Amino acid sequence: MIGTDGDQLVAAGGPAIILVEPQLGENIGMVARAMANFGLEDLRLVNPRDGWPSEKARAAASRADHVIDAVRLFGSVEEAVADLTYVLATTARSRDSQKPVRGPKSACAQLRGRITAGQPTGILFGRERFGLSNEEVGLADEIVTFPVNPAFASLNIAQAVLLMSYEWMQSSSDDAETPRFAPIEADPAEKGDLHRLLDHTEVLLDRLGYFRPPERRVALSEKLRTTLTKANFSRMEVHALHGVLRHVEHRLDGDGE
Structure with a gap:
């Protein structure tokens, strides 16, 4: 893919970005823009409140039309992750779940290794008002949380996607601390x-x-x-x-x- 200034952009690929019941088209558009900034293209929406397609989303995407045009809609989180083999759930709250918890850098290194091994992956992002439910977090393999001020830990969806997208791009750097994975002998279950x-x-x-x-x-x-x-x-x-x-x-x- 070639940018408008002639620079070579990051090749398509990477984890799916899954927004659960997003409310505003503008937020979806800003997510699409953040994804395009860092070479991500697979945007999945679970029951967007204001429906789809959305001209407000397209306007806020600021020419990230290739992401908007490729959006896929799903009726449930289970359907949205059904073809994936490794899923991260983003949350700012401590959960009762005993799932492993990672920071963004470690999470993206894990994503990079699995995608390199041919495994489809995704990241769940919750609602603007209250994030993901415990049941939805339970559908993920691991949790990723951000090192923010504990007295004000709330991020909007576009900010959260931007942070993960940035770390995803950073994980491809030659000097990034990306783990070297041994070949996987068995295909993980979808x-x-x-x-x-x-x-x-x-x-x-x-x-x-x-x-x-x-x-x-x-x-x-x-x-x-x-x-x-x-x-x-x-x-x-x-x-x-x-x-x-x-x-x-x-x-x-x-x-x-």
């Missing part, structure tokens, strides 16, 4: 496959009476999903676990010896 495994597991556990008492169901389900998400299963492992669950179901139905 999030869509993992979510189906989690649903399958919950259905089976329901049959076995695991979620008791009823008022503890949500907490038990969240802990189970967090544990299984942290395992970083490969595609083959997810398929194998589906086979195990089907075998248990057959025994419960009296179909097996």
Whole structure:
């Protein structure tokens, strides 16, 4: 891609930027502009409040039309990350989740290594007013948070995307402290496959009476999903676990010896 001044821009690629229920078209446009500044192009929107397309977004994007034109819409976070194998959730708040927490530099080094290995990745950004829900953070592999003033930790969406996009570009520098990853022997599972495994597991556990008492169901389900998400299963492992669950179901139905 060539810039308007003839300079060579960063090649297309990098993590998907996923905005969850963004409210204002102007904010989406400023996110697109920040992404274009640092060579990112894959912008995904989950239920934008004011609909799509948005002329306000295009105007605020300041000629980052290639990002605006390629925007994809999704009805849920699960759908937006289904084709990805590694997802970061951005948050300024401490969470009860036991997921690993990284700063922007470490997070982008991790993204760089995984993308170099051919793995599709993404970063979740929450709503302008209250960020991501605990359930949405639970869909990610790790958390990334910014080293800001704890007395005023709130960033708007465009600022947060700009910081991560900048660190993404910095991670490509020759002198960046980018880890050298060993070749990955097994393809990691896509999030869509993992979510189906989690649903399958919950259905089976329901049959076995695991979620008791009823008022503890949500907490038990969240802990189970967090544990299984942290395992970083490969595609083959997810398929194998589906086979195990089907075998248990057959025994419960009296179909097996």
